[in-house]
Amino acid sequence: MVNHLNQEPVPIFNQKKKGFSLREITRVLRSWRLRLKKSSSSDQPIYQPSQGSPDENGDGQKIVRVSSWTSDSDGSRSEGRSSKGFFKYRSMDACFSRQDSTNSKGSTSRPNGNPIMFSNSTGVVKPPPIEKQLECTLEDLCYGCTEKIKIKRDVITESGQRVEHKEMLSINVEPGWKKGTKITFEGMGNEVPRLYAADVTFVIAEKQHPIFGRDGDDLELTIEIPLVKALTGCSLPIPLLGGEKMELKIDEIIHPGYEKIITGQGMPTTKEAASRGNLKVRFLINFPTELTDDQQAAAVRILGDSSS
Structure with missing residues (x-):
C-alpha cells in the first residue's frame, strides 16, 4: 500500500504550463497594433484641404491652400501654416513624362513604357524639348x-x-x-x-522695328528737331504703332534729356484687359554746324551769357 501522505509535493515551476491558442495570439496582436496606431497618429500632422478648386500660377503649376494642425499633449490642436498660408504641390501627372502625345494622321506606334513607382527609372526616357x-x-x-x-x-x-x-x-x-x-x-x-x-x-x-523700340509694356520713339524749334516750342506730328498720327504740342524748351510721355499708346498689358503702356517720345536736337558773324552776335545779344 502506497503512502500518499508522505509523498513530496511537486514544485510549481516544474509543472507544465498551458499554451496560448492561435486565436488568443491573434487577439493580442490586433490589440497591440491598435494601440500603436493611436499613439503614432496623435503626433502626426494632419493636412486638411480647404474647400474650393485649386488655383494656377503663371507657369501652370497647381496651387491649393492647405490647413494643417498637430495634436498637442492636452488634446488641443495647434494650427500650422507656411509663411504664405498655403503649400504648393504638383499633381502626380507632372511627376512623370506623358506616355501619349498628339498623334498625326496615320497610325503610329508609341513606346509602351509605364513609369515604375518608387524607382529611379521610368522605363522610357523623354528627350529634351x-x-x-x-x-x-x-x-x-x-x-x-x-x-x-x-x-x-x-x-x-x-x-x-x-x-x-x-x-x-x-x-x-x-x-x-x-x-x-x-x-x-x-x-x-x-x-x-x-x-x-x-x-x-x-x-x-x-523683329527690330524701323521706328519704335520696346521697353516692357512701353514703346520708345526718338524724333529729330532743329534747334530753333527746341528753343521756341513747336507742334509735331507723332506716328503711332498702328499707322495713325497724332499732333503733339510742346510749349516748353526742349533740352537734352527732355522726354514727353503719351499715356495709353504703348503695348497691351497681359495682366489687365484693355490696358496699355505708354509711348515715350525723346528728342534729338540738331545744332547748326556754322553761324555767320551776324548770327553769332544776335545769339549773344538774345541769349546772353548762360553762365551768369
Whole structure:
C-alpha cells in the first residue's frame, strides 16, 4: 500500500504550463497594433484641404491652400501654416513624362513604357524639348495674330518603319506677348524607338522695328528737331504703332534729356484687359554746324551769357 501522505509535493515551476491558442495570439496582436496606431497618429500632422478648386500660377503649376494642425499633449490642436498660408504641390501627372502625345494622321506606334513607382527609372526616357524661334513684329505682338508653321518630323508606324510626316502647327499670338514667351507642342518632335517623342517649343523673338523700340509694356520713339524749334516750342506730328498720327504740342524748351510721355499708346498689358503702356517720345536736337558773324552776335545779344 502506497503512502500518499508522505509523498513530496511537486514544485510549481516544474509543472507544465498551458499554451496560448492561435486565436488568443491573434487577439493580442490586433490589440497591440491598435494601440500603436493611436499613439503614432496623435503626433502626426494632419493636412486638411480647404474647400474650393485649386488655383494656377503663371507657369501652370497647381496651387491649393492647405490647413494643417498637430495634436498637442492636452488634446488641443495647434494650427500650422507656411509663411504664405498655403503649400504648393504638383499633381502626380507632372511627376512623370506623358506616355501619349498628339498623334498625326496615320497610325503610329508609341513606346509602351509605364513609369515604375518608387524607382529611379521610368522605363522610357523623354528627350529634351526642341526649341525654335518665332519672329514677330511689334504690330503682331500689339494686336495679335495667327501664325501657321509647317514642320517635318519622323514617325514610327505600327510595322516599325520610320517615315517622314508633314505637320501644320497653328499659334495664336496674343496681344502683349513679349520676347522669350514660350509655346510648347507636346510630343511633336521626331519619334525614336523606345523613347518618347520630344516636345517642340517655339520662343517668341521680336523683329527690330524701323521706328519704335520696346521697353516692357512701353514703346520708345526718338524724333529729330532743329534747334530753333527746341528753343521756341513747336507742334509735331507723332506716328503711332498702328499707322495713325497724332499732333503733339510742346510749349516748353526742349533740352537734352527732355522726354514727353503719351499715356495709353504703348503695348497691351497681359495682366489687365484693355490696358496699355505708354509711348515715350525723346528728342534729338540738331545744332547748326556754322553761324555767320551776324548770327553769332544776335545769339549773344538774345541769349546772353548762360553762365551768369
